[in-house]
Amino acid sequence: MTTTTTDSARLDFYKRAPGVYQPLLNAHIAAKKGLGDDVLAELVLIRASQINHCAFCLDxxxxxxQKAGVSEERIHLLNAWEEATGRYSAKEQAALALTEAVTVLTDGFVPDAVYERAATHFDERELAHLISLITTINMWNRINVAVRQPIGGGA
Structure with missing residues (x-):
């Protein structure tokens, strides 16, 4: 894969598609707020962005x-959360497994076991917000990767 890095995006997507930007932002904010756990939300957002190789969103x-109080160790080990014994709660692990399953749909459907694991830690309202958050970060990632949104560039 050949990529180039620049200080500007290929396309000022958010300026050219304001009718997409604002509803997506509103959905993202509502999903995160409805989840009610900033640490868990940021772990999910980072993990999806790692999978999707979105430098803008990772940054x-x-x-x-970090602002929410997540330790450097937990951030650095997130890419290997399954092997990082004792670093993530059972609830965080369930959310991260669901994040991976929803993000990598090319592997097939979200497995029942993954969904059921998450459902043991989240009530239906929380689960709906978690799925919404995973979905919105995937959309942000895909847009930012497609237009090569530079790190620190405004959305």
């Missing part, structure tokens, strides 16, 4: 996670 959400 943003690592900083947000």
């Amino acid at each position: 943003m959400h690592v900083k947000d996670a």
Whole structure:
């Protein structure tokens, strides 16, 4: 894969598609607020952004996670959360497993076991907000990767 890095995006997507930007932002804010756990939300946002190789979102959400009190160790080990024994709660692990399953749909459907694991830690309202948050970060990632939104560039 050949990529180039620049100080500007290929396309000022958010200026050219304001009718997409604002509803997506509103959905993202509502999903995060409805989840009610900033630390968990930032872990999910970082993990999806790692999978999708979105440098713009990784930069943003690592900083947000730090502000929310997530330790450097937990941020650095997130890419290997399953092997990082004792670093993530059972609830966080369930959310991260669901994040991976929803993000990597090319592997097939979200497995029942993954969904049921999450459902043991989240009530239906929380689960709906978690799925919404995973979905919105995937959309942000895909837009930012497609237009090569530079790190620190405004959305």
